[in-house]
Structures are given as C-alpha cells and as structure tokens.
Amino acid sequence: MFKDHRAPAPDPILGVMQAFAEDMRDGKIDLGVGVYRTADGRTPVMQAVKAAERALLESQETKGYVALSGDPAFHAAMRDLVLGGVVPSDRVAALATPGGTGAVRQAFELVRRVRPEAIVWTPSPTWPNHLAILDGLGMKRRSYRHYDAETGGLDREGMRADLAEVAAGDLVLLHGCCHNPTGADLAPDDWRDIALLLAERGAVPMVDLAYLGFGDGLEQDAAGLRLMAGALPEMLIAISGSKNFGLYRERVGLVLALCDGPGAAAAVRGTLAWLNRQSYAFPPDHGARVVTTILTDPALRALWEEELTGMRERIDGMRRGLADALREASGSDRFGHLAGHRGMFSLLPATPEQVETLRREHALYMIGDGRINVAGLTPETLAPAARAIATVLR
Ligand code: PLP
Ligand code: TYF
DSSP states (O other), X not given: OOTTOOOOOOOHHHHHHHHHHHOOOTTOEEOOSOOOOOTTSOOOOOHHHHHHHHHHHHHOOOOOOOOTTOXXXXXXXXXXXXXXXXXXXXXXXXXXXXXXXXXXXXXHHHHHHHOTTOEEEEEESXXXXXXXXXXXXXXXXXXXXXXXXXXXXXXXXXXXXXXXXXXXXXXXXXXXXXXXXXXXXXXXXXXXXXXXXXXXXXXXXXXXESOTTSSSOHHHHHHHHHHHHHHOSOEEEEEEOTTTSOOGGGOEEEEEEEOSSHHHHHHHHHHHHHHHHHHTSSOOOHHHHHHHHHHHSHHHHHHHHHHHHHHHHHHHHHHHHHHHHHHHHHTSSTTGGGGGOOSSEEEOOOOHHHHHHHHHHHOEEOOTTSEEEGGGOOTTTHHXXXXXXHHHTO
C-alpha cells in the first residue's frame, strides 16, 4: 500500500521550529513559530492556568465523557467573552474542538456539508493551514488581496475589488485581529464596509480568532467581529485558546455559528455535534475546563486579564523597540510600518534567499515568506536582530 507513497509538503512554519532546535550556535534568535515568549525566552504556564488546574485537581470527581459538542459552560463562557452579548444566545450554536485548528476545520466542514459548491475566499497572504485544510477537504477557494507590501498596510482597493466578485452563499475568511502573517488588521470602518458588502451579496463571513487580547485588548480586539455579528444574519467564528491562555498543547478551541434564528441554530448544533462524532467523538476537556474555571471565577479572571495585559505590553514594547532599532541600523524609515502592526507578527520585505542568509550567517530564524514573531525578541536580542536584518535586507 505505501511502497510508492509520497508525503505532502511539510508545514513551512514547523520546519523552521525544527531547524532552530537543531542549530547549536550560541546567540541564535528564534522569530519563527508563533508562540508567546517572555523576556527570557520562555513560554511559561500562566499563573491563572496553574491556579485553575490546582483547583480542578482538588475538585474534579470524574473524568467521564461530557458531550459530543463539549461542555455547555465552556460554550457560554467563550461566547460571552467573544461576542459580549451582541447576539442572543438562542441564535448561537457552539462546538468545542481540539484547538483553533480543529475549530477552523469543523467550521469549513460545516460549510462543505451545507453548501458544497461554496467558494471560500481567503486573504492574501494567510496562515498556510487555512489553505492546507481547504485543499484537504477538496473545497473551492479563491484569494482576495489583503496586504500591500509597498505600504506595509492594508490593500483596501485591492480587497474591495476582489471581494466585489463574491457570490451569494460564498464564505469569506477574515482574521479577527493580529493578522497572521502580516500584522496588518482591519480598522472599524473596514469591518463596516465588508459587512455591508457581504450583506448585499448574501455571503457569509468566517472569522478566525486566534489572538484575542494580543492586539489592543480583549474588548478592542473583539470590536470588529462584534460589529459584523450585529449587522449580519449569519457568521462563523473559529476561536483558539492556545495563545491567550497559553494552553497550546492542551488543544482548546471552539466554533461559534451565528444563525438567523433559534430553529436554524438548533439544526446547526446537531450537525456540529455530528461533525465531532464522526471525527473523534468527544473533544478534549481539560484545557476547556481550565478556561471555563478562569472566566467564571472573578479573582482568576482578573489575574488572567492582568497576565494577558503584561504579555500584550511586552509584545508592543518589542515591536516599537524593533522599529526604532531598525531605523537606527538602516538609517532609513523603510521598516517604520512595523510599529503600526498588531499582535505577534509582521512581514518583512525579505526574499527567500535573504531569509536563508539571515539563518546561515546570523543565526536569525524567521519564516520563509519574511514573517517574524516579535514575541521572540528580548531586550538583549533587539539590537543584534535589527543589525542583521538591516545588513541583509539593504
Ligand atoms: N488560526 C491562526 C491564524 C493561527 O495563527 C493559529 C495558530 O496557532 C490557529 C488558527 C490555531 O491554533 P491552535 O490550533 O494551536 O489553537
Ligand atoms: O502561525 C504560527 O506560527 C502558529 C503556530 O501547523 C502553528 O499559528 C504553526 C503551524 C501549525 C500550527 C500552529
């Protein structure tokens, strides 16, 4: 069966993670895989998570199955966190999944099942797994312009022109905040414009929300998608708890399907549960339960928000520090747009050869398309990283 088998191309991001681990040079700098790091380069368990885990260890009396869709208390806590009450809960169907990736997959699967002919529109560029999952599912896809490499900001005209071709029943994927890989986010007016356009066309938005709280704050980062949720009858949201709760390996994720009314929501709930059943039956529970414990306990929630704010402020400080250091090292303002990006990522105007040179000659690791994770920087590595980038990208 496997004699002539060929494996698919490996994940480009995870390839960088492995190459970095195998590099034995002192002073190597990891701006590759998108995980948060502290000023001393660690990805620690958050204190709020530790406290919730301790409480669970003491209080949990069974590891029995919960439900195919996951714990209703987890659904409610996440729904309130993300939607802030803009959509009545009887219009919302929810499904717990293994991570945000599982949520993206199950949301796409839902669309494929309900409307197999739908075209899924993805921003260019986007997280490579979006395309891998869509191709794996055999779904039709097209891309729309999102990023303008000249300005380092949004390509608003390109986006508008491309989305003008969206048809009724198509699905349009948007990044909720902290766009991966560009760091260039939609402004409130963009959310309003796209909501109008989709309403006119009868198309449905799907928001991938993997970095809530990493941009400008929990409320600010949810504002765009809430605006859209309040303006349209239907919408899908794929949420990850990997980054903002630091629960990466526990695989915390959730799909929210906003439906036109309670009847449709009940039907979608049934289909979502069925999707879990025929994939892996019950979703992982531990991470979801930790999240629910934190969000429903006022003291733990305050601690979590404080820690999340600290993470966001550190990322922001490194981002501004890098923009300054690059200005100094390059003697120009050509990297100035980095300071305006949001979240952990920015895209540098680097060719694959320049990325390779940075890796070989400066032990500086980024993704092949020029994506850097600014959370990988520390006060010590800011200046050497900026010098290497300015030298190779001159
Ligand atoms: N969506 C985007 C844009 C991401 O960057 C990530 C990365 O972590 C995910 C979804 C899903 O992450 P996870 O499956 O680890 O929750
Ligand atoms: O973009 C990133 O770096 C993160 C982590 O297959 C990630 O989203 C990378 C690749 C992957 C899953 C998660």
